Amino acid sequence: MRTQPGQTDPALIRNFCIIAHIDHGKSTLADRMLQITGVVDDRSMRAQYLDRMDIERERGITIKSQAVRLPWDGHVLNMIDTPGHVDFTYEVSRSLQACEGAILLVDAAQGIEAQTLANLYLAMNADLHIIPVLNKIDLPAAQPEKFAEELAGLIGCDPSDVLKVSGKTGEGVRELLDHVVQTIPAPVGDADAAARALIFDSVYDTYRGVVTYVRVVDGHLGKRERILMMSTNATHETLEIGVISPEPKVSDLGLGVGEVGYLITGVKDVRQSRVGDTVTSAVKGAQEMLAGYEHPKPMVFSGLYPIDGDEYPELREALDKLQLNDAALVYEPETSAALGFGFRVGFLGLLHMEIVRERLEREFGLSLISTAPNVVYRVIMEDGKELTVTNPSEFPTGGKIAQVFEPVTKSTILAPSEFIGAIMEICQGRRGQLLGMDYLSEDRVEIRYTLPLGEIIFDFFDQLKSRTRGYASLDYEPAGEQEADLVKVDILLQGEAVDAFSAIVHKDKAYGYGVDMAKKLRELIPRQQFEVPIQAAIGARVIARENIRAIRKDVLAKCYGGDISRKRKLLEKQKEGKKRMKMVGRVEVPQEAFVAALSTDSSTDKTKK
Numbered sequence: 001m002r003t004q005p006g007q008t009d010p011a012l013i014r015n016f017c018i019i020a021h022i023d024h025g026k027s028t029l030a031d032r033m034l035q036i037t038g039v040v041d042d043r044s045m046r047a048q049y050l051d052r053m054d055i056e057r058e059r060g061i062t063i064k065s066q067a068v069r070l071p072w073d074g075h076v077l078n079m080i081d082t083p084g085h086v087d088f089t090y091e092v093s094r095s096l097q098a099c100e101g102a103i104l105l106v107d108a109a110q111g112i113e114a115q116t117l118a119n120l121y122l123a124m125n126a127d128l129h130i131i132p133v134l135n136k137i138d139l140p141a142a143q144p145e146k147f148a149e150e151l152a153g154l155i156g157c158d159p160s161d162v163l164k165v166s167g168k169t170g171e172g173v174r175e176l177l178d179h180v181v182q183t184i185p186a187p188v189g190d191a192d193a194a195a196r197a198l199i200f201d202s203v204y205d206t207y208r209g210v211v212t213y214v215r216v217v218d219g220h221l222g223k224r225e226r227i228l229m230m231s232t233n234a235t236h237e238t239l240e241i242g243v244i245s246p247e248p249k250v251s252d253l254g255l256g257v258g259e260v261g262y263l264i265t266g267v268k269d270v271r272q273s274r275v276g277d278t279v280t281s282a283v284k285g286a287q288e289m290l291a292g293y294e295h296p297k298p299m300v301f302s303g304l305y306p307i308d309g310d311e312y313p314e315l316r317e318a319l320d321k322l323q324l325n326d327a328a329l330v331y332e333p334e335t336s337a338a339l340g341f342g343f344r345v346g347f348l349g350l351l352h353m354e355i356v357r358e359r360l361e362r363e364f365g366l367s368l369i370s371t372a373p374n375v376v377y378r379v380i381m382e383d384g385k386e387l388t389v390t391n392p393s394e395f396p397t398g399g400k401i402a403q404v405f406e407p408v409t410k411s412t413i414l415a416p417s418e419f420i421g422a423i424m425e426i427c428q429g430r431r432g433q434l435l436g437m438d439y440l441s442e443d444r445v446e447i448r449y450t451l452p453l454g455e456i457i458f459d460f461f462d463q464l465k466s467r468t469r470g471y472a473s474l475d476y477e478p479a480g481e482q483e484a485d486l487v488k489v490d491i492l493l494q495g496e497a498v499d500a501f502s503a504i505v506h507k508d509k510a511y512g513y514g515v516d517m518a519k520k521l522r523e524l525i526p527r528q529q530f531e532v533p534i535q536a537a538i539g540a541r542v543i544a545r546e547n548i549r550a551i552r553k554d555v556l557a558k559c560y561g562g563d564i565s566r567k568r569k570l571l572e573k574q575k576e577g578k579k580r581m582k583m584v585g586r587v588e589v590p591q592e593a594f595v596a597a598l599s600t601d602s603s604t605d606k607t608k609k
C-alpha cells in the first residue's frame with residue numbers, strides 16, 4: 001500500500017464509535033478522551049464538549065454524531081460520538097459504517113437497557129469489533145461484577161474481558177484507549193485506486209456553505225481537486241479539506257485511506273451533498289459507488305405552519321437548510337383551509353419532531369404551529385384503489401373503504417421483573433400482542449410486544465416510565481403493518497369541518513377524542529355574535545357536541561359621548577385584532593386557539609430522553 005509522504009499510514013489509524021443506551025455516559029467518556037489525549041487542554045474543557053448545539057447542551061442529549069481525531073501512542077484515533085435516543089438510531093447506523101470498531105458502553109449501576117441491545121445488534125450487523133465496557137464504576141451503587149457477567153453473556157466473551165472505567169474520574173480510560181489501539185482493526189483500502197469516500201454527515205454553515213464529513217475508503221482526496229458526487233453526478237472543487245481535532249484543522253495533505261475528515265466546496269445548495277453518497281475524483285474517478293445507507297423512512301407526520309402567513313418562504317428555506325443537517329427530515333408543501341400555507345413534515349419519532357420544531361424556531365427565528373402528529377396509513381378502497389394517507393384530512397370519507405392498515409412495531413421493554421404486570425397492562429391497553437419474554441438475570445426481564453406505532457407516539461413512554469418508577473427502558477423498530485379498525489374523527493365548527501383538527505383514531509377511542517377536542521375548543525374560541533355549535537363526527541354521524549353561546553358585542557357601547565374620533569379609533573383597533581383571526585366559515589377563531597388546541601404538551605415530556 002502506498003502512502004503519500006506525511007500522510008497517516010492506514011496501519012496506524014483506528015476508527016471507532018461509542019454506542020450505549022441514553023445517559024450511560026458516552027459524551028462524558030468522550031470528554032475524558034479529549035482531555036487525556038491532549039486535544040483539549042484542561043482550561044478549555046467544558047462538559048459535553050462535542051455536543052455543539054444549544055439544544056443538545058440544555059437537554060443534555062446528543063442529537064448529531066460528532067467525529068473527532070485523537071492522537072494516541074503514535075496512532076490516530078477517529079472517535080465518533082453517537083446519539084442514544086431511539087429516534088436517532090439512523091444517525092448511529094450511519095456512524096457505524098465509518099468505523100471498524102465500537103465501544104459498547106454500559107452504566108455499571110443500571111446494566112443492559114433496551115438501546116444497549118438495539119445498538120449492539122446494529123454494530124454486529126455492521127461487522128464491527130466490539131469492546132464491552134462498564135462505565136460509572138465510581139458510583140457507590142455500581143455493581144461491576146454482576147453486570148460484567150450480564151454483558152459477557154450477551155456478547156459471548158469472558159466476564160474478565162469486560163473493561164471497567166469511569167468517564168467522570170478518568171479511571172481506566174487510558175487502558176481503554178490502549179485497548180482500542182490493540183484490538184480494533186486498522187482500516188483497509190486501496191491507496192492506489194481512484195478515490196472513494198463515504199459521506200456520513202453534512203452540515204450547513206451560514207458562512208462557509210455546506211460542510212461535508214467523509215470517511216475515505218480508497219485513494220486520496222486533496223485540496224483544489226475536482227470531485228464528483230456519484231449519486232447526483234454533480235462536480236465541485238474542494239476549497240478546503242481537513243480534520244476535526246476537536247476544532248476544524250486544515251490538512252494540506254488532504255485525506256488518505258481510512259481517514260475521517262471534512263471538505264468544503266463552497267456549495268450553498270444543500271441538496272448537492274447527500275449523506276450516504278460516494279465522493280470520487282471528477283477526473284478518472286471510481287466506477288462503483290460504496291454501499292450507501294438506506295434512506296430512513298419517516299414514521300410520524302405533522303403539519304407545520306408559520307403563525308405569520310408571510311413567513312412561508314422563510315419556513316421553506318429553513319427546512320431546506322435543516323434537511324442537510326438532518327437527512328431523516330422530509331417535507332412537502334400543503335395547504336390547510338384553517339392554517340393557510342405550510343408543510344407536511346415527516347419525522348422519525350416524537351422527539352425528532354420536537355427537536356426539528358425547536359431548531360426551526362431558534363435557529364431561524366420562526367414562530368410555528370404544528371398539527372397533531374400521526375403515523376402513515378394505507379387505505380384500500382372497495383374498488384381496489386390504494387391510498388397512502390399521511391394527513392388525516394386526506395382520509396377518504398364515505399362507506400367505500402375496504403381495509404385500513406396501520407404501521408406496527410416490534411417493541412422491546414427491559415425492566416425489573418416486579419413490573420411485569422404493570423407493563424403488560426399498559427401494552428394490552430394499547431392493542432399490544434405479547435411476542436415473548438426472557439430473563440436477562442434473575443430480576444431483570446426483556447418483554448417483547450407487537451404494538452401499533454400510532455399507540456406509541458402519544459404518551460406511551462411517559463406512562464411506561466411512571467408505572468415502573470422510571471426503571472423501564474423501551475426500544476422499537478418498524479415491523480410491517482396490520483389491519484385495524486380505524487376511523488377519521490372530524491371536528492366541525494358551525495357545520496364546517498376544520499381540517500387541522502381531524503384525526504385518525506381507533507374506533508374504541510374515537511368518542512374520547514371527539515369529546516375532549518370539543519370541550520377544549522369551547523373554552524378556547526371566544527363567543528361570537530351568533531351561536532356556534534362544535535361537533536365531533538365520524539362521517540355524517542355526530543359523536544359529541546358543545547355549544548358556544550352568542551353574545552352581542554357592542555364595542556361602541558362604552559362611547560356614550562358623541563366623540564366620532566374615539567369611535568373610529570375603537571373600530572380600527574377592532575379591525576387590527578381581526579387580522580390575527582382565522583375565519584372558519586363565519587366563525588372567527590383566534591390564532592392562539594389553534595396553537596393551544598393543537599399543542600402536544602400532554603403527549604410529550606420536554607425533559608424526556
Ligand SMILES: Nc1nc2c(ncn2[C@@H]2O[C@H](COP(=O)(O)OP(=O)(O)OP(=O)(O)O)[C@@H](O)[C@H]2O)c(=O)[nH]1
Pocket residue numbers: 020021022023024025026027028029048060061062082083084085135136137138139165166167168169609
Ligand atoms: N458518577 C458518574 N457519572 C457519570 C459518569 N459518566 C457519565 N456520568 C453522568 O451520567 C449522565 C449522562 O452522561 P452523558 O455523558 O451525557 O450520557 P450520554 O450517554 O452521552 O447521553 P446521550 O448523549 O443523551 O445519549 C451525566 O449526568 C453524567 O454526569 C461516570 O463515570 N460516573
